Each structure stands twice: as structure tokens, then as C-alpha cells.
Amino acid sequence: MNRTVHSRPPRAAAPASKRAATRTNDPERTMAGILEVATAEFAAKGFDGARIDAIADSTHTSKRMIYYYFGSKEGLYLAVLEDAYRRMRAIESQLHLEDLAPEAALAALVGFTFDHHLDNEDFIRLVMTENVQRGQFLARSKMIQDLNVPAIESIQQLYDRGVAQGVFRPGLDAIDLHASISALSFFNVSNRHTFDLIFKRDTLSPTQRAVRRQSVVDMVLRFVRHSNPA
Structure with a gap:
């Protein structure tokens, strides 16, 4: 006896145009997703080593779409x-540093910088990559340069308040102070792997992190404080 076997027809895949529409209907979300993946790619491999194909694969988009939003790899x-x-x-x-006393404001700024850098290794690697590129891309961005103006002004204002109150010693430069804070926080990320390996430390352990953080805060405060002669 012959039996007719009725097989269920395979479900048709959604048209490519429909799949693409679901991505392009929310361009802000798509761009944010691309930026997130691209940040990790550039941070891990540098500008020269990063691949647009890898970013496209990870974001389920295409090179064409990435170039549509951002123009080029650069x-x-x-x-x-x-x-x-x-x-x-x-x-x-x-941080609202203007609402804090000068020493408390400076301690908050140093602590924030330390925490931000240690918790955002990709940011440090991007800065290192841009230094390898001799700052050529950063030089094209007026936005980044403008962003740093209020950051320096904030340091200048809290420093001036400290000097006026007799808490900070006069004669210091706000950009130099910013450089010192950045350097003391940057090193903990840029040199973490080699430093921890050589000295058998774990920079990310809660205990070591807290000790180092307080040490950095104390160093900056001691440098800036007004020293009253006995």
C-alpha cells in the first residue's frame, strides 16, 4: 500500500531587504552598536591592525553600512x-567640583581619573594608539579639543580657590597639574601587565587597587598643598 507523505514546506527566510530594514530603522542604535564593537577592535589591534570586516561581522551589518554611517575606516x-x-x-x-572645598574637590577629581582609567582599559589603549599615530586623527577633531577646554578650566578654578583660601601653594600651572594626575592614573593601565608580572602584584585586586588609589590621591594633594614654614 502506497502512502503519500506530506512534508511541511520549509519556512522561507525573510527577504534581505526586510532584514536590512530592521537594522536601518533605528540608525542611532545601529551606530552605537558599531561604535561599541569598533572601540574594542581599535583598542585591541590599533588603527592599522583593526579590520572593518571584523567589525561588520560582529555587529551583523556590512562594510557598506559602516561606510554609509562613518565614511571610511579613518x-x-x-x-x-x-x-x-x-x-x-x-x-x-x-562631579560638581565647584560645590566641594578645594582639597575635597581635587581628591574627587584624582580619584575619578584613577577609577575611570582603571575601569576603561580600552580608552587607555586608544590614547596609546593615537600617540603611535602622532595625534594625527585627534588633530582633526575640534570636538575633542573643545572638550578639554572646560576640563582644564575646572582644574584652574578649583586650584585658584585653594590658593585664595591659603590651602594650595601658588605658582602651579593647571595643565601641568592635569598632566601629573593623568600620568599617575595612566600608568596603572598602560603598564599593568608588565608591572604585575615583574613585581608579582595584582593591580586589579580590591586591596591593591584601594592602596594605589589612595597613594595617588595623597601624592597629588601633598604636591599642591601650601607648606607653612615652622
Whole structure:
């Protein structure tokens, strides 16, 4: 006896145009996803080593779509840099340093910088990559340069308040102070692997992190404090 076997027809895949529409209907979300993946790619491999194909695969988009939004690999890299600096300065602005006493404000700023750098290794790697590129891409971004103006002004204002109150010693430069804070926080990320290996430390352990953080805060405060002769 012959039986007719009725097989269920395979479900047709959604048309490519429909799949693409679901991505392009929310361009801000798509761009944010591309920036997130591109940040990790550029941070891990540098500008020269990063591949647009890898970013497209990880975001389930296409090179064509990435170029549509960002223009080129250089445009995407610059957008990643701008996004990283913008996020850092946005959080920094929420410290409300003007509401704190000068020493407390400086301690808060140093502590924030230390925590931000240690918790955002990709940011440090991007800065290192841009230094390898001799700052050529950062130089194209007026936005990044403008973002750093209020950051220096904030340091200048809290320093001036400290000098006026007799808490900080006069004669220091705000940009130099910013450089010292940045250097003391930057090293913990840029040299973490080699430093921990050589000295058998774990920079990310809660205990070691707290000790190092307080040490950095203390060093900056002692440098800036007004020393009253006995």
C-alpha cells in the first residue's frame, strides 16, 4: 500500500531587504552598536591592525553600512576617539567640583581619573594608539579639543580657590597639574601587565587597587598643598 507523505514546506527566510530594514530603522542604535564593537577592535589591534570586516561581522551589518554611517575606516576611528573622550568628560562634569572645598574637590577629581582609567582599559589603549599615530586623527577633531577646554578650566578654578583660601601653594600651572594626575592614573593601565608580572602584584585586586588609589590621591594633594614654614 502506497502512502503519500506530506512534508511541511520549509519556512522561507525573510527577504534581505526586510532584514536590512530592521537594522536601518533605528540608525542611532545601529551606530552605537558599531561604535561599541569598533572601540574594542581599535583598542585591541590599533588603527592599522583593526579590520572593518571584523567589525561588520560582529555587529551583523556590512562594510557598506559602516561606510554609509562613518565614511571610511579613518572616519570610524575618529568617531570612536570622539565618543571615548565625550563619555569621560560627561561623567567628569557630574562631579560638581565647584560645590566641594578645594582639597575635597581635587581628591574627587584624582580619584575619578584613577577609577575611570582603571575601569576603561580600552580608552587607555586608544590614547596609546593615537600617540603611535602622532595625534594625527585627534588633530582633526575640534570636538575633542573643545572638550578639554572646560576640563582644564575646572582644574584652574578649583586650584585658584585653594590658593585664595591659603590651602594650595601658588605658582602651579593647571595643565601641568592635569598632566601629573593623568600620568599617575595612566600608568596603572598602560603598564599593568608588565608591572604585575615583574613585581608579582595584582593591580586589579580590591586591596591593591584601594592602596594605589589612595597613594595617588595623597601624592597629588601633598604636591599642591601650601607648606607653612615652622
